[in-house]
Amino acid sequence: MFDTMTLTKILGGFAGAFLVFLLGKFVAEELYHANVGGHDGEVVQGYLIDTGSDTGGSEEAAGPAFDEVYATADAGKGERVFNKCKACHKLEKGENSTGPYLYNVVGRPVDTATNYNYSGALEKVVDVWTPEHLQEFLENPAGYAPGTAMGFAGLNKVEDRANVIAYLATFSE
Incomplete structure (x- = not known):
């Protein structure tokens, strides 16, 4: 019933299917990503779907300003939000992980x-981590500092950003 040739054909079929899928993945990556204008192996999106112009200002109309929220921020709630950051950052001074340590980051x-080893993208945008700069960065890291190595998508709620910055401010010298 099963001889060596049948087993070889089945194994060859699986190997061939795997190679076809692998080739398809490679072609799809080349189609949607290109190293155009990038440096140090940076991948720049090659195909972008235009969804219309961004008029700006709609965020402020949708909610309160950051300064108002930060004035009443709760560091206890920020500690819970910081759980999203713990995968890559530590709060102990000098204890780097995937990302740099965040001890004394507010005002640093x-x-x-x-x-x-930083990517250098942040130096082009800001000099000092003020609460306002941290707020903008945490909203959309890749949009605020293009080329940054931080792969986090960002925090959508202004309250979450204010609370986590208030929590980080408690870890200072």
Whole structure:
């Protein structure tokens, strides 16, 4: 019933199907991503769907301003929000992980965590991590500092951003 040739044909069929799927994945990546204008292996999106112009200002109309929310921010709630950050960041001074340590980050100059290799994208945008700069960065890291190595999508709610910044401010010298 099953001889060596049948088994070889079945194994060859699976290997061939795997190679076809692997080739399809490679073609799809080349189609939708290109290293255009990038440096240091940075991948820039090659195909972008235009959804219309961004008029701006709609965020402020949708909710309160960051300054108002930050004035009443709750560090206890920020500690719960920080759980999303714990995968890549630590709060102990000098304890880098995938990302730099965040001890004393509020008010600290950008790209100054010891023994951490930064991408250099943040230096082009900001000098010091003020609460306002942190708020903008945490909303959309890739949009705020194009080329940053931080792969986090961001925090959508202004309350979450204010609370986590208030929590980070408690870890200072």
